[in-house]
Amino acid sequence: MFAELLQYMLSGLTIGAIYALAGLGFSIIYNASHVINFAQGEFIMIGGMASATLTASGVPLPLAILIGCGGAMLVGVLVAKFAVERARNASTVTLIIITIGASIFLRGVAELVWGKDFKRLDAFSGETPIQLMGASMQPQSLWVVGCAAVLIVAIGLFFNRTLTGKAMLATSHNRLAAQLVGIDVKRVVLASFALSAALGAIGGAVVAPITFSYTEMGIMLGLKGFTAAVLGGLGHGPGAVAGGLIVGVAEALGAGYLSSAYKDAVAFVIILAVLLFMPNGLFGKRGTERV
Amino acid sequence: MQNILHGRLTGLLAMGAIIAVLPAFLPNNFYLDVAILAGFNAVVCVGLNLLIGYAGQISLGHAGFFGIGAYASGVLAGTYGWPPVLALLAGAVFVGLLAFVVAKPILRLKGHYLAMATLGIGIIVSIVLRTESGLTGGPDGMTVEPFRIFGVELYGERVWYWVVGALLFAVVWLSLNLIDSPMGRALRAVHGSEVAAEVVGVDTARFKVLVFVLSAVFASVAGSLFAHYAGLITPAKADFFKSIELVTMVVFGGMASTFGAVVGAVVLTLLPQLLTMFQDYQQIVLGAILMATMVFMPKGLLPTLAALIPARRRA
Numbered sequence: 001m002f003a004e005l006l007q008y009m010l011s012g013l014t015i016g017a018i019y020a021l022a023g024l025g026f027s028i029i030y031n032a033s034h035v036i037n038f039a040q041g042e043f044i045m046i047g048g049m050a051s052a053t054l055t056a057s058g059v060p061l062p063l064a065i066l067i068g069c070g071g072a073m074l075v076g077v078l079v080a081k082f083a084v085e086r087a088r089n090a091s092t093v094t095l096i097i098i099t100i101g102a103s104i105f106l107r108g109v110a111e112l113v114w115g116k117d118f119k120r121l122d123a124f125s126g127e128t129p130i131q132l133m134g135a136s137m138q139p140q141s142l143w144v145v146g147c148a149a150v151l152i153v154a155i156g157l158f159f160n161r162t163l164t165g166k167a168m169l170a171t172s173h174n175r176l177a178a179q180l181v182g183i184d185v186k187r188v189v190l191a192s193f194a195l196s197a198a199l200g201a202i203g204g205a206v207v208a209p210i211t212f213s214y215t216e217m218g219i220m221l222g223l224k225g226f227t228a229a230v231l232g233g234l235g236h237g238p239g240a241v242a243g244g245l246i247v248g249v250a251e252a253l254g255a256g257y258l259s260s261a262y263k264d265a266v267a268f269v270i271i272l273a274v275l276l277f278m279p280n281g282l283f284g285k286r287g288t289e290r291v
Numbered sequence: 292m293q294n295i296l297h298g299r300l301t302g303l304l305a306m307g308a309i310i311a312v313l314p315a316f317l318p319n320n321f322y323l324d325v326a327i328l329a330g331f332n333a334v335v336c337v338g339l340n341l342l343i344g345y346a347g348q349i350s351l352g353h354a355g356f357f358g359i360g361a362y363a364s365g366v367l368a369g370t371y372g373w374p375p376v377l378a379l380l381a382g383a384v385f386v387g388l389l390a391f392v393v394a395k396p397i398l399r400l401k402g403h404y405l406a407m408a409t410l411g412i413g414i415i416v417s418i419v420l421r422t423e424s425g426l427t428g429g430p431d432g433m434t435v436e437p438f439r440i441f442g443v444e445l446y447g448e449r450v451w452y453w454v455v456g457a458l459l460f461a462v463v464w465l466s467l468n469l470i471d472s473p474m475g476r477a478l479r480a481v482h483g484s485e486v487a488a489e490v491v492g493v494d495t496a497r498f499k500v501l502v503f504v505l506s507a508v509f510a511s512v513a514g515s516l517f518a519h520y521a522g523l524i525t526p527a528k529a530d531f532f533k534s535i536e537l538v539t540m541v542v543f544g545g546m547a548s549t550f551g552a553v554v555g556a557v558v559l560t561l562l563p564q565l566l567t568m569f570q571d572y573q574q575i576v577l578g579a580i581l582m583a584t585m586v587f588m589p590k591g592l593l594p595t596l597a598a599l600i601p602a603r604r605r606a
Contacts, residue, residue, distance in 0.1 A: 101578045104574055104577055262418060275404060279404060
């Protein structure tokens with residue numbers, strides 16, 4: 001009974017950590033540019049595919065992850081520079097479609113480069129399950145949760161302790177004022193895309209041994225990440241992390257106790273229920289509109 | 292006023308004329324089939340454009356309504372043997388009610404929160420359709436009975452072409468009238484600034500709900516007829532990508548332009564057919580075209596082209 005619950009919690013936290021990273025990515029970009037980047041899932045895919053295919057051709061794992069991460073960051077910066085920044089003053093829907101166009105484009109390129117089939121990446125430290133009070137856990141889960149935790153703490157420190165991070169925060173509060181005090185807001189937008197891409201790509205690489213990598217792996221992960229970000233309140237970093245973990249755990253519990261077929265629906269039922277009562281998410285600020 | 296009325300009628304007549312003469316230029320049933328699919332998409336897009344372009348509300352879940360209509364027809368007219376017309380109406384009424392119930396709380400949301408909520412509804416609908424295989428046939432879909440009305444069976448591309456053409460004409464006429472009615476002005480006020488509209492006495496909530504319901508019903512009716520025409524429906528017709536496709540058609544053609552929505556639907560239905568020659572590069576080209584259009588023509592195809600025509604000729 002307890003072992004079963006623990007089992008579901010563990011697997012929920014594992015996948016929730018990935019949702020949290022994706023959600024954080026959505027929030028960082030949203031803060032810098034007020035864009036919802038629907039290509040966030042593709043950053044995860046690039047990380048997963050690059051590390052799986054590169055290790056298969058003999059590249060050491062850390063280097064493979066690094067290359068995947070760098071590639072995703074480059075792609076993120078290109079999307080920001082050539083698509084998003086050029087359409088600065090376009091409406092919300094237009095910007096959404098630009099990022100969706102980018103995600104279709106990236107999936108197309110990935111299919112061309114890596115093919116359509118599933119790629120396998122070996123677990124980082126073996127497959128012997130760890131026993132924990134009756135529940136068993138893949139060692140890879142520890143990698144996922146550990147990496148996510150380190151990244152999240154690092155992001156927190158970056159935004160609160162470094163000048164670049166503070167400049168990015170300032171831009172999110174007031175773009176014009178930030179510009180007036182000499183912050184290069186265009187570079188902030190590029191940096192936010194690079195940062196989100198790196199988060200996604202590392203997430204994709206560590207989760208790949210559990211989920212396999214394929215060119216469409218980013219679609220659902222990306223949408224769940226968006227759900228996590230909205231659940232926590234758009235642009236609220238810690239909220240996105242909490243949102244990701246809530247979605248992951250709820251999904252695992254739903255799959256375990258209710259119906260595994262409806263696993264993917266759980267996240268969206270939760271978000272609808274929450275938005276019904278809290279239109280700005282769990283931790284979002286209530287805004288006032290200027291006429 | 293004279294000009295608006297004039298422009299409205301010219302556009303409608305021009306579209307009617309194109310629909311009327313087009314079959315003469317389509318060499319075979321394959322082209323007719325593409326035209327019919329474009330027509331179905333256009334019907335949904337005209338409704339969706341009222342919501343996105345005029346009321347300024349995003350919906351990333353309209354394929355869900357399309358899917359409910361399609362499956363209502365498939366299940367009720369097939370499994371339960373209802374007359375197709377009744378099944379279509381039942382689907383439309385159900386979708387209308389569903390849209391009405393969810394509209395009030397959902398349309399209070401703004402921008403991205405609204406996008407999230409409608410996206411959620413669409414995904415839930417498609418997962419239900421995929422999972423309840425006893426009723427819907429699951430991921431493989433289900434076959435749908437042909438459409439019969441007064442003992443006559445609608446059969447063949449040529450017949451369906453005229454059905455869809457007439458439907459599109461009716462839907463465009465309806466929405467053009469709506470836009471020039473007091474309600475249309477209220478909607479544009481809501482789009483401009485919701486708070487300001489409220490201050491001058493527009494019941495913004497009521498108008499938004501009304502348009503949301505109307506656009507959902509358009510989608511449902513198109514879904515029902517599509518199901519009968521195609522004879523086979525799959526959950527893919529209700530999923531996230533279909534919703535995205537529909538929104539893309541509206542924005543691509545030109546927001547707040549009824550004919551823009553029609554043009555967007557036609558062009559983006561044709562595009563994948565043309566892109567088959569790119570084979571493996573199809574997705575790349577599609578993604579690139581979407582990005583490029585939105586970056587260089589953020590207002591969409593038709594309004595951008597219309598702006599190129601000198602103002603005095605338009606007056």
